[in-house]
Amino acid sequence: MKRLLLVTMLMLTMLLAACGGASDGDNTGDATDMAAEGGDTCMGIAVEPDATVVFSGWGDETEQQVYRDSITRFNEACPSVTIDYQPVPADFQTQIKAAFAGGDAPDVIYVDDSLMTALGRTGQLLALDDFMASADITREEFVPALLDIFTVDGKTYALPKDWGxxxxxxxxxxxxxxxxxxxxxxxxxxxxxxxxxxxxxxxxxxxxxxxxxxxxxxxxxxxxxxxxxxxxxxxxxxxxxxxxxxxxxxxxxxxxxxxxxxxxxxxxxxxxxxxxxxxxxxxxxxxxxxxxxxxxxxxxxxxxxxxxxxxxxxxxxFTNGIGVNAQSDNPNAAAAFALFVTGRDNQAAIAETGFAYPARSDQLDLIKDENDKAISEGGTYELTRVxxxxxxxxxxxxxxxxxxxxxxxxxxxxxxxxxxxxxxxxxxxxxxx
Amino acid sequence: MAASAKSPVARKRGLTARERDEAITGYLFLSPYLLVTAIFTVGIIAFALYISFTSYNLFQAPQFNGLENYQKALTDTNGFIRSLVNIFWYVITVVPFQTAAALMLALILNRKIRGQQFFRTIFYGPSVTSSIVISAIFLWLYLKTGYVNFMFDRIFGLFGADWSAIEWLNDPRGLFQLIANAFGGDIPSNLWYLRGPSITWMAIMFMNIFTTAPTFMIMYLAALQDVPPTLYEAASIDGADGRQAFWNVTLPMLRPVTLLIVVLGTIGAFQVFDQVQFLTAGGPLNTTLTPVYLIYGEALGRIGGGSIIRMGYASAMAFLLAIIIFIFTLIQRRYIESGTEQY
The missing domain is CATH 3.40.190.10 (Periplasmic binding protein-like II)
Known part of the structure; x- marks a missing residue:
């Protein structure tokens, strides 16, 4: 009986160790096939029918309101996609890393340099370049220094949501x-x-x-x-x-x-x-x-x-971006949402609130407050960098x-x-x- | 395992049907617990031991690298070694002080005084308060413009002396360094390990003694009430006064509890984390860096806000820490337990 138990425990341990190993490295982070059947088109991307996208980021009440408003705008543009917004005000990075390791992560997340290291360089994030092409968004639109941090081997793994x-x-x-x-x-x-x-x-x-x-x-x-x-x-x-x-x-x-x-x-x-x-x-x-x-x-x-x-x-x-989970069940809808939130129109609407600086060079004149204008000038100098x-x-x-x-x-x-x-x-x- | 106690006997004469049924029933009752333990404790520990010999970032398969993690940990003087030196100062200060404070509080509360219940509740307060809340309170007290400096300023003022405000949570000057300074000398930064605990570290120690002592006070209080009154009677017949009764009756009778408190206190002290995370993040100049804080930082890639995830390295440090705690506990058992039997 004792030996049997020992064997069972040993097997359980091995099983556990095997589980830990099995989920690694089997995804490459490439864009999945773009042709979802029977869905609507949103941001030029054919999205999965009746998709629900879980979106998570940090932020205080002000920031959460900015993103709730963004979701409302997104739903006007793409009514078929449901967004489930799950903000994590504190220690977001730790929780997200654990969620990704556990295979139960949100579809769309905020990405900072630490998450870019943990997730972007290990194939956990979806490369957005193909989606950007469908949505007619180019890397050149953005303030030059901003994309550096989200780029690995020439691929874009997140788009800047704002900067400071x-x-x-x-x-x-x-x-x-x-x-x-x-x-x-x-x-x-x-x-x-x-x-x-x-x-x-x-x-x-x-x-x-x-x-x-x-x-x-x-x-x-x-x-x-x-x-x-x-x-x-x-x-x-x-x-x-x-x-x-x-x-x-x-x-x-x-x-x-x-x-x-x-x-x-x-x-x-x-x-x-x-x-x-x-x-x-x-x-x-x-x-x-x-x-x-x-x-x-x-x-x-x-x-x-x-x-x-x-x-x-x-x-x-300083900049943070929005990226898409490579394991997402609805990668197209998730990417469409990420591109919408960081997109030209939504960035203009956010700039209107004075909450953040828009990430596109030609939208910098949307910054209203005089002090904000003076501070944001720093973003445009040649020696400026992330x-x-x-x-x-x-x-x-x-x-x-x-x-x-x-x-x-x-x-x-x-x-x-x-x-x-x-x-x-x-x-x-x-x-x- | 209670059920296994009878199995050697059973094996000798072979199991009867009834005994086998009993054993199966026993294990069946135990199985939920055993299963959970096997999966969430034994299994996890085994997996952690395995990855401590690998390089592992959570998302790509672990790469076996032998003893490299252990070697790196034991040679990292700015990281793991530093944290061990810090925690050494911490343990040898906090454990004796909090044990003594706990005993003192318990002795006071064990007397028949008016409002005993009230004081018990008040004294126990810090222990049931979340460590983050306590830290937040001390964060204010320890401000450069806060109440602690204000208090020292007033006390020094009484004697006409000046108190220059100390930034309690950001002062890396070590205890021995301050003593050396007082004699006009200094201890250079490459001999940091001789500088002793920093002012910030001692400020956190004080806070932790304040928080933990009442927890152990409760244990002492329970043990004090278990000391048979007849022993005190016998002692007084032999002519012992209060002090002798304390040293020769109370203290020896409390020895098993003291062992428990010292061991629990030591393990807790070795694992100090939340106060460091909340108040200092290991600073200033790494003088409050603790092993557990370092392990957390490496495991989740949080060093300096964003670093590579080194689960393997973190696991190796965790096992080294476990070994150190184990050795400490063994030594304490030997010292405190010797002589317990005779009472």
Missing amino acids: TLGLVYLPEAFAEAGIDEPTADWTWEDLRTAAQALAENTEYGGFCQGADWARFAPWAFSYGATFTNDDWTSATLDNEGIETAAQIVADMKQEGSLVTAADVGAGWCGEAIGKKLVATTLEGGWMVNFMRNDFADVEWKAVPVPSGPEGKADII ANWGPNTGRVNDAVGKALERIYLGEQTVSEAFTQAQGEAQQALDDAQ
């Missing part, structure tokens, strides 16, 4: 109090530093707010002609002279007190520090518009594009963030910190090969 970038956000009253001119679009980082010194010295405001954050440092680095890795993500370039020069200015500003962190002044993040009138300037993005409107409606603030460095103007782009360094992007960026942290704490010099970061980033790139 950074601008120089400031309080005009602080500049008036310090008796200096307000920032303009042609400021350099040196101009920012001079102003921050004057602000810190002559007013109660902190001069310039920036944490030990790789994303806020990226516009500095890029405008000094540096990137974090080379273009094919094989070698880290953090020991680059541009990075060290830029980081040295940041370090000096921190040292002299013209640069403060949000914690220094008692705020959760630098945007909040602007709202609470604790600092005079910082680098923030389009989210400031709604944040200030909701939480600090009576604070007057302005934005100009990021300051420029010796190599010109540069900014960082901080995407391949499958281990997070670890490369993390190495930069930690280097800045060590510099802020006075633990290491700029060159020591970035020499160490270079090693860590290189390790991350090697691991990803």
